[in-house]
Amino acid sequence: MGTNTKKRAGIIGGAGYTGGETIRLLLNHPDVELAFVHSRSNAGNPLYAVHADLLGETELTFAADIADNVDVLILCLGHGESRKFLESTPIPAHIHVIDLSQDFRLGESVNGREFVYGLPEYDREAIKKAANIANPGCFATAVQLGLLPLAKAGLLNEVHTTGITGSTGAGQKLQGTSHFTWRANNISTYKVLQHQHLKEIRRTLQALQPAYSGAINFVPVRGDYPRGIWITSYLDSSLTLEEAYQLFEEFYKGHPFTHVSRTQIDLKQVVNTNKCLVQLEKVEGKLVIHSIEDNLLKGASGQAVQNMNLLLGLDETAGLKLKSIVF
Amino acid sequence: MGTNTKKRAGIIGGAGYTGGETIRLLLNHPDVELAFVHSRSNAGNPLYAVHADLLGETELTFAADIADNVDVLILCLGHGESRKFLESTPIPAHIHVIDLSQDFRLGESVNGREFVYGLPEYDREAIKKAANIANPGCFATAVQLGLLPLAKAGLLNEVHTTGITGSTGAGQKLQGTSHFTWRANNISTYKVLQHQHLKEIRRTLQALQPAYSGAINFVPVRGDYPRGIWITSYLDSSLTLEEAYQLFEEFYKGHPFTHVSRTQIDLKQVVNTNKCLVQLEKVEGKLVIHSIEDNLLKGASGQAVQNMNLLLGLDETAGLKLKSIVF
Amino acid sequence: MGTNTKKRAGIIGGAGYTGGETIRLLLNHPDVELAFVHSRSNAGNPLYAVHADLLGETELTFAADIADNVDVLILCLGHGESRKFLESTPIPAHIHVIDLSQDFRLGESVNGREFVYGLPEYDREAIKKAANIANPGCFATAVQLGLLPLAKAGLLNEVHTTGITGSTGAGQKLQGTSHFTWRANNISTYKVLQHQHLKEIRRTLQALQPAYSGAINFVPVRGDYPRGIWITSYLDSSLTLEEAYQLFEEFYKGHPFTHVSRTQIDLKQVVNTNKCLVQLEKVEGKLVIHSIEDNLLKGASGQAVQNMNLLLGLDETAGLKLKSIVF
Amino acid sequence: MGTNTKKRAGIIGGAGYTGGETIRLLLNHPDVELAFVHSRSNAGNPLYAVHADLLGETELTFAADIADNVDVLILCLGHGESRKFLESTPIPAHIHVIDLSQDFRLGESVNGREFVYGLPEYDREAIKKAANIANPGCFATAVQLGLLPLAKAGLLNEVHTTGITGSTGAGQKLQGTSHFTWRANNISTYKVLQHQHLKEIRRTLQALQPAYSGAINFVPVRGDYPRGIWITSYLDSSLTLEEAYQLFEEFYKGHPFTHVSRTQIDLKQVVNTNKCLVQLEKVEGKLVIHSIEDNLLKGASGQAVQNMNLLLGLDETAGLKLKSIVF
Incomplete structure (x- = not known):
């Protein structure tokens, strides 16, 4: 799949553990481009200033602004902060939101945004058709x-x-x-x-x-x-x-x-x-x-990317063929 | 308490983990002398050749023979081996046996030896009067x-x-x-x-x-x-x-x-x-x-020494005021 | 790159640590197919019977025989065993050998096979032209x-x-x-x-x-x-x-x-x-x-794949864009 | 040695790692009584509220005041704080001070107090005669x-x-x-x-x-x-x-x-x-x-007690016959 046809994803809250894992996955994703990583406190710094293992992987810096030319926003914010973010930040309706917090897992909505519970083994078809995803704990x-x-x-x-x-x-x-x-x-x-x-x-x-x-x-x-x-x-x-x-x-x-x-x-x-x-x-x-x-992958960022793949009509495993640490 | 009045204990099977822990406790015990540590495979070698942390603590060597001028024998043998040992080795009846294996915990006896289950919090009085102890798992x-x-x-x-x-x-x-x-x-x-x-x-x-x-x-x-x-x-x-x-x-x-x-x-x-x-x-x-x-102390060798103390009429805590690792 | 044009690699000695890591890398390699994994002792068993983390990754079994329709053989054998293997096993001269042992790192050869020391940062051009590689320690x-x-x-x-x-x-x-x-x-x-x-x-x-x-x-x-x-x-x-x-x-x-x-x-x-x-x-x-x-990757199997890529004219990083464990 | 003849020691700064280790050692010391443990921030709380492993060992609480009926004060304060403490707190000259910070290791003195470098293997005789000890790093x-x-x-x-x-x-x-x-x-x-x-x-x-x-x-x-x-x-x-x-x-x-x-x-x-x-x-x-x-014992609190023993004319090993963790 050529670069021009790649989907685009942005990350909100990219300085924490799940933010870092989501970055790592998207940097190697064959079909999705990491459009930006937003972090208020780290804006302007290279990603590897916070996630030191990314040295040599990317020269991308944290963004102060949230671009809206993306297909999906992945929220890697703390519990309670996702709701605040979506209440206070206007996000065009056509942008999918995948939220890793617990704010929308029980059927909650915000500004008319409804969330599907993102456990593919439970209801993959609903995820494929979802506008937004509440990523499970x-x-x-x-x-x-x-x-x-x-x-x-x-x-x-x-x-x-x-x-x-x-x-x-x-x-x-x-x-x-x-x-x-x-x-x-x-x-x-x-x-x-x-x-x-x-x-x-x-x-x-x-x-x-x-x-x-x-x-x-x-x-x-x-x-x-x-x-x-x-x-x-x-x-x-x-x-x-x-x-x-x-x-x-x-x-x-x-x-x-x-x-x-x-x-x-x-x-x-x-x-x-x-x-x-x-x-x-x-x-x-x-x-x-x-x-x-792995609590950070199938338990968080990996499942978010799996949900993103389903949502965007991509191969469910794209970007997720990961080598285990094994030892 | 003077050295002359110290009780004497021997260890059978001193090369394993619980044997080592029992040695460590008896070396510092104020009222009991470590009479010998029996180990067939290591006879003649210093204890620290097997238990390297004992370097500087004692020059004692593993014994090939089992002396009978002791008050108590502590068996640190594998499951099944304690029974074999007591069946094949004549131990004078006045010598207490404390067995760390599971061979006698359910009321079993051997050559007329009866065992009291050695959990002091369950029945301390029975332990004080016991001839032999089956140390709990x-x-x-x-x-x-x-x-x-x-x-x-x-x-x-x-x-x-x-x-x-x-x-x-x-x-x-x-x-x-x-x-x-x-x-x-x-x-x-x-x-x-x-x-x-x-x-x-x-x-x-x-x-x-x-x-x-x-x-x-x-x-x-x-x-x-x-x-x-x-x-x-x-x-x-x-x-x-x-x-x-x-x-x-x-x-x-x-x-x-x-x-x-x-x-x-x-x-x-x-x-x-x-x-x-x-x-x-x-x-x-x-x-x-x-x-x-600690599975090796209260769960094994420490409790064995606690039982020994009770059995011999000593302070229950003698030799067991141990500094925790804490970190 | 279509499947038909993929290069083919075989692994000798696939049951150990470096064998396992090489398998993991080749299973996800975009341009090289894992043709077989040879292991005398495990022949017939699925790879995941030995490398349990491969469950769900592949149904491949260990091979008893060494096929010769491969482009490269990667030897994951112990020190001394690589030499014995190459002395006793006829391998067609056109098949590249990448050896992870220390048997050929100092300029040694076997049956006319010469080895280039496989440290790309030292001499990448020599590796690209090499017939065989002695992978560094x-x-x-x-x-x-x-x-x-x-x-x-x-x-x-x-x-x-x-x-x-x-x-x-x-x-x-x-x-x-x-x-x-x-x-x-x-x-x-x-x-x-x-x-x-x-x-x-x-x-x-x-x-x-x-x-x-x-x-x-x-x-x-x-x-x-x-x-x-x-x-x-x-x-x-x-x-x-x-x-x-x-x-x-x-x-x-x-x-x-x-x-x-x-x-x-x-x-x-x-x-x-x-x-x-x-x-x-x-x-x-x-x-x-x-x-x-990582001693098993850049220090062993990863560098072997890097050398293989250079040798076969592939992108040096193919199959090696790995997510760090980071935590 | 009877209780009445025990020496008395106080600890300043008992809430940190070395403070805790010093407490643990003194609680089991045969010849020295732990007179008090001073900690401004924890005054009134039981020691085990800070050092949880002391539960069941002692009911002592942290002291707000510094009693002067002690033989020795052990300072477990941060670097720079020992000097401040001794400059601002009048301590009777006959009370020995053993300082674990680096404030007095290079020959420094305070208010006329001179310190001997407390490495017994280097100069045990000087320590026996010392008024105060700078405990090594x-x-x-x-x-x-x-x-x-x-x-x-x-x-x-x-x-x-x-x-x-x-x-x-x-x-x-x-x-x-x-x-x-x-x-x-x-x-x-x-x-x-x-x-x-x-x-x-x-x-x-x-x-x-x-x-x-x-x-x-x-x-x-x-x-x-x-x-x-x-x-x-x-x-x-x-x-x-x-x-x-x-x-x-x-x-x-x-x-x-x-x-x-x-x-x-x-x-x-x-x-x-x-x-x-x-x-x-x-x-x-x-x-x-x-x-x-062990950095906290021979490298800090254990050596402090060893120095204390020498200073007070006690057996050098009193209270220091410790069971290794070994595993």
């Missing part, structure tokens, strides 16, 4: 990808979920729990049984299985590593392991990033990729589902 | 310390437990999951819902609360760090948070190593100590219990 | 990239070098120093002042500056992380910092993977990329040169 | 312990030194280089060839070998772990390896914390102890010296 993505096939089959009941996340999940703000000296070799939990992502998870699952009460007991854990989310969920199930595997394999057939593994998985299979791997176990009457992803 | 200790007060009050019902352990829990054997390149920054699970420690956990809890069905859904996780176990359990409970805290504080009053924290805990508070910290949360109808320990 | 690459401009300018004198490498540098063999429990949070050195890479380093530098005595005092350090090499070298120099920067910038102008940084660098800028970053400091009469790379 | 301690025997023998010449330190060396201040996401798996250098500890190092070494020019080329590295310093120094030497070992062993004979190892060392042998290990290698004409310590 990182934990929410991995938890849902472990449960969607069961919800669709009407087989969900009370779920018990452990989730472990890397430090990037907490962003770049300096705080006690992000101090290396504290976090190295350490484990702790937070928001036990009351994580904010439970809302969007329940919303999707109940849409698929209306009778489901939405009971998810979720224990979020701060892990001792930078990237990746590990989810283990279990629930009562009368499926055999083989039946369960077939249900999941059938469900994810044709989805290029979510794969079912019949052998034991470990987190580094997906770190620095846009993939999600799902593995099952059956122990007596319980079905155990492990689902893993 | 690492996960088993931390899980039980999070549940004992509830069991004693008859308040247990189905429990959901996440447990994360450091790499030392898997011993020093070289294997794929112990390769640094694989394990660094990685997460995985094993023996989900079927960990072998569940047996000894259920045994204790049902002894305290006979009507308890023993339902514990336990998800063991391989953590990305060497030392420490994090446990989060939750269950339905009608207790208020304050009632629960009072129940736990009352239960652990007088126990020198298990402490109840009213503020949020993190694993490194206990690493390299013999302590266990317990913290509670109440979220709607669920009581959440976090319990943490 | 990981430490050797990073050390040389910190010194080449000085050697070319005839400014080398006695060099003092610290090098820190990740655990992947030692391969996947299980050994004491690769045990997670040992290596986590640990530091140690090896082969101090006598690392085997010094030979190839001296050979290149003396070719550029014949009067240079080759004195490099090299302290190799085992780092506490999986990927990446950090090199700090210093030597007496009368250059100002600005003169030194201009010398380096001029030298690396036009080299797409080696970049000169005028701000402080850190290792994660290059991890999981094929880049090398070089930063300079001047302290009194000493010039300090920091040079960093 | 962390890097300075490890570098000097690798060089003292050579300086005393008049054998120093230009030294080349690599030093790697854990994150605790940078204190608890939140900053970019202390963010877990940045520092995990990362390497970087700082103050290359110009670290401030070079001054105190040169001062000691030139006192022992007046003709020594003081040339030390020191490359400080930020390591990817919390605790410990690794030093590798090398220099020209005509000693054989055996001669060098005998020189070092003779020098450190009778020093309870610094030990010479004839086998290869690794950092975790000393982490969480007050020990320093020294290992030698000879490669052609170069003598290589590795010296390692």
